[in-house]
Amino acid sequence: MKEEGLTLLEILVTMTIVVILASVAMPLSKVSTKRVQEIELRQQLRTIRSAIDTFKLEWNRDGDVLIGPVCVKNKLTCKDVTSQYGYPKSLNMLLGVKLTGEEATVRGTTVRRYLRVVPVDPLTDKPDWVLRCYRDQPKPSGWCGEDVYDVMTQSEAAALDGTKYQDW
Numbered sequence: 472m473k474e475e476g477l478t479l480l481e482i483l484v485t486m487t488i489v490v491i492l493a494s495v496a497m498p499l500s501k502v503s504t505k506r507v508q509e510i511e512l513r514q515q516l517r518t519i520r521s522a523i524d525t526f527k528l529e530w531n532r533d534g535d536v537l538i539g540p541v542c543v544k545n546k547l548t549c550k551d552v553t554s555q556y557g558y559p560k561s562l563n564m565l566l567g568v569k570l571t572g573e574e575a576t577v578r579g580t581t582v583r584r585y586l587r588v589v590p591v592d593p594l595t596d597k598p599d600w601v602l603r604c605y606r607d608q609p610k611p612s613g614w615c616g617e618d619v620y621d622v623m624t625q626s627e628a629a630a631l632d633g634t635k636y637q638d639w
Contacts, residue, residue: 502631509630511593516639519600519622522565522585523558529583530568531557541583547571554618556605562589562619594626594636601625601637610637 530553531539539557542549548571552564559565565585589598600622604615624636 505631508593509636512624512636513639515590515593516622516624518590519562519565519586523619523621526559526565526585527557530559533557541570545570554605556618556620558605558618558620560618562586562600562602562622564619565589592624592626594624594628597625599625 527539529539529541530549532542532549532553532555534555537543537546537549539549542553542557548568552560552568554560566587566589567582567584570581570583589600591598592600601611601624602614602619603611603621603623604617605620606617607615607620623639626636629635630639
């Protein structure tokens with residue numbers, strides 16, 4: 472009479488193969504997760520920087536000289552929401568600026584928006600970006616509080632390519 476089933480040796484060989492495959496897959500999933508976070512970080516930085524650039528084009532000023540088209544039409548608001556260089560005074564300015572000039576009456580638009588919400592930093596899971604002023608050094612030790620020229624992540628970790636996330 473012949474018994475059917477697996478021998479102990481067959482089970483051990485199968486288990487060894489499964490363990491080897493799992494040990495290869497684990498590091499790949501960690502790299503994959505980190506790569507997704509890096510892509511999200513680049514997208515969020517691009518979104519915020521694009522909003523800052525658009526704000527600067529529209530609300531630009533050089534000291535007391537109003538240059539940007541929206542700034543010229545909203546003279547009272549311009550000095551309240553921009554620094555002397557034309558950059559927004561805070562990230563919240565990108566969420567909405569109340570218009571006071573002729574544009575508000577002509578177009579019926581009372582608020583100019585550049586972002587719907589401040590994006591979340593995928594590395595910290597919070598909207599806690601490091602802010603940089605126009606006159607700050609590339610690696611600021613602190614935010615001057617005058618304007619928002621650039622943003623970077625709070626994370627001091629290194630990316631897959633070896634660069635620091637804060638250098639992006």
